[in-house]
Amino acid sequence: MTRLTRADLDALPSYVPGRSPADLARELGLSEAIKLASNEVPYGPLPGVVEAITEAASTVHRYPDMGVLALRTTLAERHGVDLDRVATGCGSVALCEHLARATCLPGDEILYSWRSFEAYPIIAATTGAASLRVPNNAGHGHDLDAMADAITDRTRMVLVCNPNNPTGTSVRRAQLDRFLDAVPDDVLVVLDEAYREFVTDTDVPDGLRAYGDRPNVVVLRTLSKAWGLAGLRIGFLVAQPEVAAAVRKVVTPFSTSTTAQAAALAALQQSEEVHRRCALVVSERDRVTEAVRKLGIEVPDSQANFVWLPLGDQSAAFGAACEARGVIVRPFQGDGVRVTIGTPAENDAFLAAAEAALA
Numbered sequence: 265m266t267r268l269t270r271a272d273l274d275a276l277p278s279y280v281p282g283r284s285p286a287d288l289a290r291e292l293g294l295s296e297a298i299k300l301a302s303n304e305v306p307y308g309p310l311p312g313v314v315e316a317i318t319e320a321a322s323t324v325h326r327y328p329d330m331g332v333l334a335l336r337t338t339l340a341e342r343h344g345v346d347l348d349r350v351a352t353g354c355g356s357v358a359l360c361e362h363l364a365r366a367t368c369l370p371g372d373e374i375l376y377s378w379r380s381f382e383a384y385p386i387i388a389a390t391t392g393a394a395s396l397r398v399p400n401n402a403g404h405g406h407d408l409d410a411m412a413d414a415i416t417d418r419t420r421m422v423l424v425c426n427p428n429n430p431t432g433t434s435v436r437r438a439q440l441d442r443f444l445d446a447v448p449d450d451v452l453v454v455l456d457e458a459y460r461e462f463v464t465d466t467d468v469p470d471g472l473r474a475y476g477d478r479p480n481v482v483v484l485r486t487l488s489k490a491w492g493l494a495g496l497r498i499g500f501l502v503a504q505p506e507v508a509a510a511v512r513k514v515v516t517p518f519s520t521s522t523t524a525q526a527a528a529l530a531a532l533q534q535s536e537e538v539h540r541r542c543a544l545v546v547s548e549r550d551r552v553t554e555a556v557r558k559l560g561i562e563v564p565d566s567q568a569n570f571v572w573l574p575l576g577d578q579s580a581a582f583g584a585a586c587e588a589r590g591v592i593v594r595p596f597q598g599d600g601v602r603v604t605i606g607t608p609a610e611n612d613a614f615l616a617a618a619e620a621a622l623a
């Protein structure tokens with residue numbers, strides 16, 4: 265057949281959505297399977313969110329507010345920045361892609377640590393940019409000094425994932441200060457803080473507060489994780505006005521839906537409940553980390569809502585063994601396994617499966 269699509273995409277790995285719990289439960293003959301594979305929070309939509317979506321549903325025959333004014337205003341006030349510095353998108357992953365489109369021409373470079381978020385190489389490749397990958401350090405985190413050294417004349421954007429998906433590691437204030445001082449002014453630094461709400465180490469900087477005024481820094485956040493809106497696809501960024509305006513130009517029109525806007529406004533009124541839920545996740549994260557370490561695995565400290573098991577060649581087999589026991593985790597072949605923190609009962613089921621898998 266005549267080729268219709270780009271040949272270079274053949275070699276590009278797909279984003280892996282993870283196994284469906286319903287399919288696995290059916291296969292194993294269980295009433296339900298446990299999904300600890302996508303870094304969601306397990307407690308259901310926040311109070312008021314379903315009502316807000318229901319109310320917004322009566323207007324879905326109309327396009328959404330493309331300016332996303334009410335939500336952007338709320339976010340701007342919440343973070344103490346001007347409205348023109350805020351942009352929203354169909355998940356923060358879409359915003360990351362928009363930033364690449366807004367900064368890179370074919371042949372330019374996007375620099376990131378590896379292993380990190382699996383969308384980064386896909387975003388670079390589909391933008392036509394080259395991926396410059398700096399290997400993670402021995403502790404599974406970013407080597408910011410090596411990243412600064414790797415910047416070339418063609419580097420347009422650097423991605424710093426803090427905390428890092430999938431390893432849970434984070435970079436500290438002094439390291440990041442030094443790194444940002446070393447990056448040339450014409451290179452955009454994206455601080456991807458999808459897991460910010462789970463950070464408890466006070467030495468891990470909040471990018472918005474610490475670096476929001478640096479002209480070449482963009483902070484990416486999402487409502488998919490702590491705020492429980494993964495299914496509605498909504499993220500936001502804070503950048504200098506020119507960068508935010510460029511992003512709003514390349515954004516897919518109307519990609520922040522009416523229901524997403526309404527749900528996000530309702531969710532953002534629930535800060536206290538979000539803090540309560542995050543505290544539960546954090547205490548479970550620490551419990552799971554200790555328990556897995558007792559099984560002999562060197563789990564790096566996590567500041568996110570997941571833990572990383574650096575199992576190397578055993579990763580795929582470990583993932584399969586957990587699935588056979590009804591628990592879906594996220595293996596990265598040849599490297600490690602990422603396990604999302606769920607409810608205490610879900611975590612117990614994972615720990616039992618892990619013990620059996622490693623026996």
Ligand code: PMP
Nearest residue numbers: 355356357381429458486488499
């Ligand atoms: N950044 C990181 C580091 C992530 O792990 C994720 C989700 N897995 C995202 C961004 C994207 O989240 P969303 O598109 O749901 O906002």
